[in-house]
Amino acid sequence: MARPIIPIQPAPATHTVQAAAGAEFDAELLRRLGKSGPRYTSYPTADRFGTDFGYRDYLHAVAGLRTRGGARPLSLYLHIPFCDTVCYYCACNKIVTKKRDKAVTYLAYLKREIAMQAALFAGMNEVEQLHFGGGTPTYLSDAQMDDLMAHLRRSFRFAPDEAGEYSIEVDPRTVSAERVHTLRRQGFNRISLGVQDFDPEVQRAVNRIQPEHETLAVIEAARAAGFRSVSIDLIYGLPKQTLDSMRQTLDKVVAANPDRIAVYHYAHMPHLFKPQRRIEEADMPSSDTKLRMLQLCIERLGAAGYVYIGMDHFAKPDDDLAVAQRQGRLHRNFQGYSTHADTDLVACGVSAIGAVGATYSQNVKTLDEYYELLDQNELPVARGFRLGMDDLLRRSLIQKLMCQFEVSIPALEQAFPIVFADYFAPELARLRQMQDDGLVTIGPDWLSVTMKGRLLIRNVCMVFDRYLAMARAEGPRHSQTV
Numbered sequence: 001m002a003r004p005i006i007p008i009q010p011a012p013a014t015h016t017v018q019a020a021a022g023a024e025f026d027a028e029l030l031r032r033l034g035k036s037g038p039r040y041t042s043y044p045t046a047d048r049f050g051t052d053f054g055y056r057d058y059l060h061a062v063a064g065l066r067t068r069g070g071a072r073p074l075s076l077y078l079h080i081p082f083c084d085t086v087c088y089y090c091a092c093n094k095i096v097t098k099k100r101d102k103a104v105t106y107l108a109y110l111k112r113e114i115a116m117q118a119a120l121f122a123g124m125n126e127v128e129q130l131h132f133g134g135g136t137p138t139y140l141s142d143a144q145m146d147d148l149m150a151h152l153r154r155s156f157r158f159a160p161d162e163a164g165e166y167s168i169e170v171d172p173r174t175v176s177a178e179r180v181h182t183l184r185r186q187g188f189n190r191i192s193l194g195v196q197d198f199d200p201e202v203q204r205a206v207n208r209i210q211p212e213h214e215t216l217a218v219i220e221a222a223r224a225a226g227f228r229s230v231s232i233d234l235i236y237g238l239p240k241q242t243l244d245s246m247r248q249t250l251d252k253v254v255a256a257n258p259d260r261i262a263v264y265h266y267a268h269m270p271h272l273f274k275p276q277r278r279i280e281e282a283d284m285p286s287s288d289t290k291l292r293m294l295q296l297c298i299e300r301l302g303a304a305g306y307v308y309i310g311m312d313h314f315a316k317p318d319d320d321l322a323v324a325q326r327q328g329r330l331h332r333n334f335q336g337y338s339t340h341a342d343t344d345l346v347a348c349g350v351s352a353i354g355a356v357g358a359t360y361s362q363n364v365k366t367l368d369e370y371y372e373l374l375d376q377n378e379l380p381v382a383r384g385f386r387l388g389m390d391d392l393l394r395r396s397l398i399q400k401l402m403c404q405f406e407v408s409i410p411a412l413e414q415a416f417p418i419v420f421a422d423y424f425a426p427e428l429a430r431l432r433q434m435q436d437d438g439l440v441t442i443g444p445d446w447l448s449v450t451m452k453g454r455l456l457i458r459n460v461c462m463v464f465d466r467y468l469a470m471a472r473a474e475g476p477r478h479s480q481t482v
Contacts, residue, residue, distance in 0.1 A: 002045065022308040024119060025295045029437060031287075037458045039311065040402055040464065041061050041334045042360060043395040044385055046353060048467050049362055053384030061386075062120045063358040065344065071124030072342050076156065078110070078148075078333065079349030079363075081135040081141050083342075084174070087208045087267055089196070089238060091273045093365060094135045106350075106367065107144055109374050111151050112445075113348045116153035116379055121346065126157045129340045132168040132188075138175050142182050147187045158239075159455035163187055165320075165340060166477045177221035184225035191222050192231040197254050201246035202238050205283055205399075212252060219256050219354065229259040236293040241282035246293045247300070261306060261314045262295045262336070264289070294455075309456060310402055330403035337403070358387040390466070393418065398461045405449040405457065427463050434460065439451040454461035 036390040038045045079093070082103055095102070118125060132154070140148070156160070156394055158164060167190035170184060175183075183191070195215055196208060200341045205207050222230045229274040232253055236246060241304055253261060268284065270276040285293070298308070306314035307322045313336065324330040325338040331341035334353050347354035350370045353362045361384035364370050387395065393416045398409040409420045421428065434440045439453030439458060449460055 015165050022302070022451065023298055023454040025298055025455065026438075026452050027295070029439075030291055030453065030455060032192075033437070033439075033456055033459055035459070037462050038466075040074075040458065041332060041336065042353075042355065043398045043465070044387070044391060044467050045465075046162045046360070046362065048470075049360060049383045049385045051383045053361065053381075053386060054361070055378050055381045057359065057384060057386065058356070058361045058379060058381045059120070061357045062077075063362075064357050068125065071121075072123065072344055073126050073128040073159070074124075074156070074339070075129035075131070075135050075333070075338075075340060075343040075345045076152070077131050077133065077345060077347040077349075077352055077353040077354070078114075079133055079135065079347070080106075080137040080138075080139060081237075081367075082139040083108070083136045083171075084139065085207065086275050087196075087234065088206045088275045089208075090275055090280045091267065091269070091463035092135060095367070100141075101356075102146065102367075103140060104365075107140070107148060110349055110372055111148070112374050113379065114151060114155050116374075116377075117346050117348060121156075125155075126159060127336065128159045129343060130164070130166040130187075131303040131335050133335065134169060136174060137168050138170050138179070138183075142179065145183070145186055153187075158187075161187070165190060165338075167192060169217065172218040173210055175218060177217055177224075180218055180227075181225045187220075189227055190231070191227050192217075192233060193258075194233050195249075195253070196233065196235045197238055197241060197245065198249040199241070200244055202240045205239040205279070207278070216256055217290060219258065231260035231262065232256070232258045234261065234263045234297075235266045236297060237268070237285060237290045239279050239285075241285050241293070243289065243292055243296060244271050246296055249299065250300045254300065259316050259319045261301060263294075263301075263312050263314070265294070265312065276399055278422070292345060309437060310405070310453065310454070311337075325403065325443055328404060332402050335457065350399055350424060357374055360385045360390060389416070392416075393423075394464050394466065397464055400448075401449060401461050401464075402457060405454060407447045408444050424464070430463050431460075434463070 020169070020330065060228045081093060081095045082099060083094050083096050120403070135151070166188050168188045169192045172193055180191070193215060195210070196206065197203065198212050219230055234249065234253065268276060270279070301314045305316065307317050309315050309321050309325055313321070321330065321337055329339060329341055331338045333345060333355065344357065345355040347363065349363065350367060351363055351365045361381045364373065364382040365381045370380045396415065397407055397412060413420055428442065431440055431442055435442055438450055439456055441448045441450060449457060453460060
């Protein structure tokens with residue numbers, strides 16, 4: 001049963017709330033320090049990738065893995081770009097169509113790309129993690145998914161079900177209980193459901209009508225089918241959203257008892273994402289209301305026993321994410337937080353982003369380009385990035401901050417040829433202001449993010465991002481940090 005909660009009153013400027021979930025809400029600080037910034041699913045961030053990195057650079061990166069030996073396990077990401085309808089808030093790379101024959105052509109080319117990647121990784125191709133994203137992966141039929149999964153298993157070696165993490169993003173409007181059981185049989189053991197908000201008025205405002213009973217039926221089916229983890233995605237800051245509607249949605253989500261909950265801040269960037277132009281500006285909640293929504297989410301989920309993992313993720317204390325965080329094994333990649341840190345990420349599909357060795361690579365973003373390059377027997381790599389020593393150092397530091405909220409200075413100095421206080425002298429000067437604000441503590445051996453600083457973790461990481469000034473000069477590209 002959902003626990004009752006006390007309605008939140010407008011918070012005075014100095015009001016702070018210590019959440020059971022493990023983060024402290026300070027309204028005044030969040031108002032003052034909130035600004036646009038990266039989500040750090042990678043460092044350097046994807047907007048720094050360049051076209052000077054292409055297919056042959058990717059081949060060189062894979063060859064480097066083979067030369068060095070001791071290959072790491074693989075993580076596979078497959079991008080299925082198709083959707084039946086457009087959700088106005090969406091910022092994903094997608095193709096909205098009801099013409100199912102488009103998926104037939106796409107899958108033929110996707111299988112060709114998978115085979116090419118498998119040949120490159122022959123002999124070092126054990127997969128420990130698989131993620132289907134989109135678009136809507138369940139746009140594919142059962143038969144198409146069967147065929148694709150069989151092709152993947154012919155191409156790569158997969159760790160046993162109990163050891164691997166095999167996840168799929170699901171639109172509850174596109175699956176039945178029977179389909180959920182089929183997905184489990186096909187090899188998926190984690191399922192993520194897009195919910196966003198249960199309120200019908202909010203759903204109409206973003207063109208995503210999704211009856212509550214459909215979502216709950218999918219969750220129930222996932223439990224019955226033996227999925228190891230069920231995750232729900234919510235968004236705060238959507239048009240027509242109010243504190244009351246958010247409260248009711250949270251009550252329903254908590255009652256559904258998922259293992260993980262992601263609560264994303266809606267990034268309204270209509271200059272970048274065309275579907276968002278259909279959202280009425282007058283329907284958008286105020287900045288103050290959005291802050292109070294965030295406070296409500298933290299309090300409500302904390303009271304329900306969820307642990308604050310970081311950024312916008314919450315999990316039950318016995319969930320693998322929470323366990324990995326306690327054990328220092330948590331990792332962050334393009335799909336968010338992960339328990340499999342020591343993997344190379346092989347990405348297939350239009351616009352998909354991979355991370356192999358000390359490189360990032362992204363595929364072309366249109367179907368025509370994707371098909372054309374594969375017809376030339378080339379992997380469809382459009383751009384990427386080769387990390388230098390400074391990039392690797394900063395990536396390691398930012399990963400630790402994002403995942404553990406602390407960095408061991410001696411450990412970093414052992415891993416890289418630096419003296420921390422000298423190398424990061426300018427950054428430490430900026431961090432001292434954050435220390436004065438109570439966001440971080442700086443000691444001789446540890447840089448730690450406080451409970452108050454956890455909700456501003458992106459701000460802390462931005463201090464170490466040497467490309468950020470360049471990105472800002474090019475115009476707004478990122479969402480608000482809170």
